[in-house]
Each structure stands twice: as C-alpha cells, then as structure tokens.
Amino acid sequence: MLLSVIHRINKNEKILSGDIDYYDAKEGRSIAAYQYMPDYGWAVISCNSEDAIYADIYSNMMVLAYICVATVILIVVLCWFVIRVSTRPLKHIEKAIVQLEQMNLEKDPALEQYIGGKSEVGQIVTAMDSLYDSIEDMLDAEKQKQIAEAKNESKARFLASMSHEIRTPMNSIIGMNEMILRETEDDRIYEYSTNIKSSS
Numbered sequence: 001m002l003l004s005v006i007h008r009i010n011k012n013e014k015i016l017s018g019d020i021d022y023y024d025a026k027e028g029r030s031i032a033a034y035q036y037m038p039d040y041g042w043a044v045i046s047c048n049s050e051d052a053i054y055a056d057i058y059s060n061m062m063v064l065a066y067i068c069v070a071t072v073i074l075i076v077v078l079c080w081f082v083i084r085v086s087t088r089p090l091k092h093i094e095k096a097i098v099q100l101e102q103m104n105l106e107k108d109p110a111l112e113q114y115i116g117g118k119s120e121v122g123q124i125v126t127a128m129d130s131l132y133d134s135i136e137d138m139l140d141a142e143k144q145k146q147i148a149e150a151k152n153e154s155k156a157r158f159l160a161s162m163s164h165e166i167r168t169p170m171n172s173i174i175g176m177n178e179m180i181l182r183e184t185e186d187d188r189i190y191e192y193s194t195n196i197k198s199s200s
Contacts, residue, residue: 005034005045013038024049089114089121096128105136 004020019033027049034045092110099106107129114125173196180193 002045005032005043009034009036009043027051089125093121093124093128100128100132100135105132105139107132 004022008015008018008020013036015036016038017033017035019031022030022032024030029050030047031050031053032045032047034043036043089111092108096108096111099108111125111128114122115129116122116126177193177196180189181197184190184193
C-alpha cells in the first residue's frame with residue numbers, strides 16, 4: 001500500500017491527494033487516503049479497514065437517527081403545546097357565542113384579557129364585547145319602550161274610564177242647567193246658569 005502511494009505521487013506530482021483501495025491480510029478490504037505536501041516532500045497517509053469505517057458511519061448514523069427522533073418528538077410536543085395555548089381562547093369564544101345564541105348576556109371573565117388586543121383573537125373578542133354591549137343596549141331600549149307603552153296604555157285606559165265617569169254626571173249637570181235657564185226668573189241665578197253653559 002505504501003509503495004502504491006509513492007508510485008502514484010511520483011507518477012503525477014500535481015495530484016496532491018487521493019485514495020487507494022487495497023486488501024490487508026489482517027483487516028481485509030481497506031482504504032488508504034493520502035495528502036502529499038510537495039514543499040516538504042512528505043505524504044500523510046491514513047488507512048483503515050472498510051469494516052471499521054462502516055462501523056463508524058453506522059455509529060454516527062445511529063446517533064444522528066436518535067437526534068432526529070428526539071427532535072421530531074420535541075417539535076410534536078412544542079406544536080401540541082402551542083396549538084393548545086393558542087386555541088384556548090377560541091373555546092371561550094365558542095362558549096360565549098353559544099351563550100349569546102341563548103340570549104345569556106353574562107360576559108365570560110376569561111375573555112376580558114383579550115379585549116382590545118391586536119391579535120385575531122383580540123379583535124374577535126373586542127367585536128363580541130361590542131356586540132354584547134349593543135344587544136344589552138337594544139334590550140334595555142326595548143324594555144324601556146315596553147314600559148313606556150304600558151304606561152301610555154294604562155293612562156289611556158284611565159282617561160277613557162275617567163272620561164266616561166265624568167261625562168255622565170256632567171251631562172246631568174248641563175241638562176239641569178238648561179232647565180234652570182228656561183225656568184228661572186232670578187237674574188243672579190240666570191247669570192250663574194249662563195256662565196255654566198258657556199263653560200261647558
């Protein structure tokens with residue numbers, strides 16, 4: 001093997017490095033790699049059997065495989081954690097939407113921290129908070145309208161009832177006043193009776 005390297009260098013000194021396959025009686029098939037340094041006239045040679053080289057390669061591949069598997073497991077765990085953390089607010093949003101559908105206007109305190117946020121979740125929660133407030137305002141306005149309508153209806157019924165109750169005695173008074181006007185001879189009573197007629 002050594003003679004083969006020297007022969008190769010002497011044959012072409014411009015080739016500074018290379019490798020040679022050879023058979024060693026002790027180690028079996030082997031590979032030698034050399035680097036020639038023309039300034040010093042030296043050649044550095046490294047040799048090893050194919051079995052030893054492949055054993056090192058296999059060992060390195062196994063270490064790399066373990067590192068890859070560990071990295072994949074770490075990435076999966078981190079992805080699961082990030083997805084879980086980032087979707088947690090969405091579960092609260094879903095619960096709030098279901099509550100809103102059932103007209104339950106009680107706000108979820110877990111969503112308070114996201115109101116006014118710049119993220120998509122923050123924007124959704126801010127919009128939902130505004131929607132809750134708008135619905136509450138509309139329901140309050142509707143309630144106030146119903147109360148006002150009930151008051152007006154009650155007032156109208158009262159006035160209609162009172163109008164009837166007042167009209168009956170007033171008709172009697174006006175009728176009697178007409179009789180007094182026709183039959184009185186007293187000027188003072190006639191004047192009172194005229195005043196009653198003009199007021200009615």
